[in-house]
Amino acid sequence: MNGDLRVGLDIGATKVLGAVVDNDGAVVAQSRQPTRLGAEGVLTTATSVLDSLAKDLDGVLPAHIGIGVCGIVDRDSGAVSHAVNLGIGEAFPLAALLADRTGAEVLIENDVLAATWGAHVVSGIDDLAFLSVGTGLAAGFVLSGKLRRGAHGAAAEVGHLPVDPDGPRCSCGQRGCLELSASGSTLAAAWPTDGQVPPAAALFAAAAAGNTEAVMIRDRFAGRLAEGIRILELSVGPDAIIIGGGVSHVGEPLLAAVAAALRAQAAGSPFLTALDLAGRTRLLPGQEPVGAIGAALIGNAGLTGNAGLTGSAGLTGSAGLTGSAGLTGSAGLIGSAG
Numbered sequence: 110m111n112g113d114l115r116v117g118l119d120i121g122a123t124k125v126l127g128a129v130v131d132n133d134g135a136v137v138a139q140s141r142q143p144t145r146l147g148a149e150g151v152l153t154t155a156t157s158v159l160d161s162l163a164k165d166l167d168g169v170l171p172a173h174i175g176i177g178v179c180g181i182v183d184r185d186s187g188a189v190s191h192a193v194n195l196g197i198g199e200a201f202p203l204a205a206l207l208a209d210r211t212g213a214e215v216l217i218e219n220d221v222l223a224a225t226w227g228a229h230v231v232s233g234i235d236d237l238a239f240l241s242v243g244t245g246l247a248a249g250f251v252l253s254g255k256l257r258r259g260a261h262g263a264a265a266e267v268g269h270l271p272v273d274p275d276g277p278r279c280s281c282g283q284r285g286c287l288e289l290s291a292s293g294s295t296l297a298a299a300w301p302t303d304g305q306v307p308p309a310a311a312l313f314a315a316a317a318a319g320n321t322e323a324v325m326i327r328d329r330f331a332g333r334l335a336e337g338i339r340i341l342e343l344s345v346g347p348d349a350i351i352i353g354g355g356v357s358h359v360g361e362p363l364l365a366a367v368a369a370a371l372r373a374q375a376a377g378s379p380f381l382t383a384l385d386l387a388g389r390t391r392l393l394p395g396q397e398p399v400g401a402i403g404a405a406l407i408g409n410a411g412l413t414g415n416a417g418l419t420g421s422a423g424l425t426g427s428a429g430l431t432g433s434a435g436l437t438g439s440a441g442l443i444g445s446a447g
């Protein structure tokens with residue numbers, strides 16, 4: 110087996126992306142396939158992606174595989190459950206089944222946390238908040254080089270902080286959650302497209318071209334994201350805030366809008382101004398598959414927090430839109446940072 114290489118699988122509702130990486134997170138092989146839904150379908154797709162990766166490595170798969178998957182994961186049993194967008198309900202022993210098929214050690218992790226670890230690996234930043242803006246809004250922390258999960262796997266579930274007590278009911282059961290106004294779903298509803306261009310990209314292009322309605326929607330959206338970033342800063346205070354997820358593919362125009370909103374929030378507050386949040390917020394570098402990279406190297410994560418349930422579905426008691434997939438990409442139930 111390839112001793113220095115590891116495999117990461119980022120399993121979302123649209124695609125399964127597999128990557129073979131070295132210990133530094135450099136990708137040496139990649140494969141992606143459309144996800145077949147249902148427990149057996151997910152297993153079949155994952156197996157097929159692994160087969161494809163093995164072919165790139167002269168038929169020899171590395172001995173360590175990590176899975177990042179939406180839903181609730183039980184890292185001890187290797188099972189995933191309540192991943193409704195994958196068609197998985199009851200606990201399904203995905204890691205154990207893949208271990209049987211490959212002979213490898215297989216670890217499993219929530220996809221947002223795996224992507225958070227991947228963001229740490231590719232950025233080289235040891236202390237960060239990863240804000241995943243996709244279908245939903247989710248975040249994760251790496252603090253002093255360790256992944257922070259929280260006692261119930263809900264650390265940094267900033268998308269479900271209620272910011273409007275009179276707002277609409279959220280899938281989590283609360284009212285006015287931040288995610289309801291700061292996610293790819295928000296943009297898709299406010300700026301629908303024919304599907305050829307992702308709504309976020311279309312909206313930002315229209316705003317750049319001077320469409321006043323698009324400017325208003327963009328700035329309101331950026332303002333809500335800035336609120337989320339301010340919450341992460343004032344509660345935990347990481348060195349850097351990294352924006353990823355499907356909406357981040359908009360690129361620099363997104364960062365510029367968020368930075369402008371952060372500066373506007375800080376105007377009149379020497380306290381906030383001194384924190385320089387705009388200067389410490391950045392985009393995920395490049396288009397690295399951080400979900401798969403983080404999954405591959407999750408064994409290095411030095412996890413802190415409870416080793417029990419991962420993911421927020423237990424918290425929200427809902428099959429709703431926690432987390433973040435590519436806006437039009439892998440719309441995982443509880444997040445997928447692709």
Ligand SMILES: [Zn+2]
Nearest residue numbers: 269279281286
């Ligand atoms: Zn909520």
